[in-house]
Amino acid sequence: MWKLQPSAQMPAGVLSLLKVLSIAEPLGALATLAGLLTQAAAAGFVLVMLGAIRLKVTQMRKGFTGEGGWEFEFLLLVGAIALLFLGAGKFALDRLLFGI
Secondary structure: OOOOOOOOOOOHHHHHHHHHHHHHHHHHHHHHHHOOOHHHHHHHHHHHHHHHHHHHHHHOOOOOOOOOOOHHHHHHHHHHHHHHHHOOOOOOHHHHHHOO
8 A cells, every 4th residue: 555656546635544544543552552642542533433434324325234334433433432531541551651
């Protein structure tokens, strides 16, 4: 993907977004697992899941359930919202490093 050039099927904006997401999503996942900047990572996941749900509903014309539905993305969205508002808990690095 990093060597792809923009084309009619993959415009430059989409390609740039995919490159950014290919770095941001794994880093956010690692930060969330470690409990480091959990609420910031959760905010990013909320945006990513909203984008994934929008893509499945509008472009792919998928329903909530069924083959390729967006119920899994919805569950991840709800989990990310919970982390965003509640934080990671008492055993997270956020509490140890920042007192959050």
